[in-house]
Amino acid sequence: MSQTMPDWSVLAATCPSRTSLARIANKWTAMAVSVLGGGRTRFGDLKARLDGISGKVLTETLRDLERDGLVTRHVFAEVPPRVEYELTELGFTLHEPLLALCRWAEEHIAEVLVNRESYDAR
Amino acid sequence: MSQTMPDWSVLAATCPSRTSLARIANKWTAMAVSVLGGGRTRFGDLKARLDGISGKVLTETLRDLERDGLVTRHVFAEVPPRVEYELTELGFTLHEPLLALCRWAEEHIAEVLVNRESYDAR
Known part of the structure; x- marks a missing residue:
């Protein structure tokens, strides 16, 4: 019996898979997932590792990853509150790529850099 | 004898490698390189395959890839002019990833999609 599956294609403008590609094919996602591959990380440590990222952009990046099911957020009722992020099983499948x-x-x-220099000198 | 190489790291805000990551970790780059992996492609065909991309964004994407040495542009003196794009050897190393x-x-x-629905229902 054949499975009937939608023909997802990132090349189709309205295919939902393109929204997932846009999320994962992103420099901050690539850096965050690379770092989180090393294990659970506190927000502040992640911000320090992703040198130059603003708190706002990191918050948005992590929220989008959490929404897609790639990252889990752990909140500890401490003072000050401690928040840690961890890759889910699904998120780990993206770590290597x-x-x-x-x-x-x-x-x-x-x-x-050599290519850019030669292009700019044309 | 050990080679002395700069310690490139995308995690450092000012490291040039981050500009390269930003270029390749991009949905349009991912789609363009995927399609160009199938062989030399005319601009118009590429625009049709990357459903929904504007001419302006495709032009910019291809120019940035050419500048970084990932794509070669071939112009044929025909009427109307024919322009084809092809992955370079360097560009091909990105095709699989x-x-x-x-x-x-x-x-x-x-x-x-299931994860998003459950996140939004929280």
């Missing part, structure tokens, strides 16, 4: 993008950028930036 | 993100979004969107 997104870490790969971060590594790609680091491994190829020297070559990319 | 970016196609993986597109496939992830398509394979997990059903689960993601």
Whole structure:
């Protein structure tokens, strides 16, 4: 018996899968998921690791990841309140692919910088 | 003899590698590189495949990819002029990782939609 599944395609403008691609194909998502792959992290530590991110953007990024089911938020009733974030099982399936993008950028930036210089000199 | 290499890190706000990550961790880049993995493509065909992209955004996306050395632009002196885009060798090293993100979004969107619904109902 064949399963009937919708034909999801990110190439179709109205396909919901494109909204998921937009969420994961994002530099802050890539960095946050890479760091969270190392384990549960407090908000303040995450903010420090993602050097330069504003509190507002980090909050929005984490909320969107939580909404999509990629991240779990743990709130501890302490004073001051402690909030930790953790990858879900689904979120972990993205850890390797997104870490790969971060590594790609680091491994190829020297070559990319040479390419940019030669493009700009044309 | 050890090689001395700069310690590139996307996590450092001022590291150039972050500009490369921002370029590749992008939905339009992911879609364009996925399609271009199938071979040289005319501008108009690419625009049709990336359903919903504006000419302006596609032009900018391709120019940025060309500047970083991921895409080559071929212009043919025909009437009307024909312009084709092709992945470079460097660009091809991104094909599999970016196609993986597109496939992830398509394979997990059903689960993601359920997660969103349950988040919004809280």
